[in-house]
Amino acid sequence: MITDQNTLRRELRAKFPRNHGQLLPALHFLQREFGYLPDWGMEVVGWHLGIPASEVYGAATSYTELRIEDPGDTVVRVCTALSCLVQGSADILSALEEELAPDPTDSRFTLEETACGFLCGTAPAIEINGRWYGRLDAQSAVELVRNSTHD
């Protein structure tokens, strides 16, 4: 478990050669460890790879699969690729925005759109904390998200 800069430095040294091409793999590793990219972790990645912090931050904010803010306890991702869109994912997204938005200071949820999850046969599909669910409508998606917070 990585708890500080020294531990992260050791992990990076063991896993990633010190070259520019390792930036994205190292950022993905960091996100797997923490669920997002903490500032101090990006600094250590930059130091290890010899890349300026501005470039590390630029990469971290350029890729939609990377996030620089703590996502909270529940990450809900709605597929908005073609099959899901045709089957009503826009309605699901609107319903979840309405459901999750009443308190903007509530940091328990992160709601995102996502590209195809390759479950097109069960469209529309959403992902909650890494687990996919399909054949939903707006109401069942809202209930699913509500219930997922009580696990």
Ligand code: FES
């Ligand atoms: S289009 Fe949504 S899972 Fe493929």
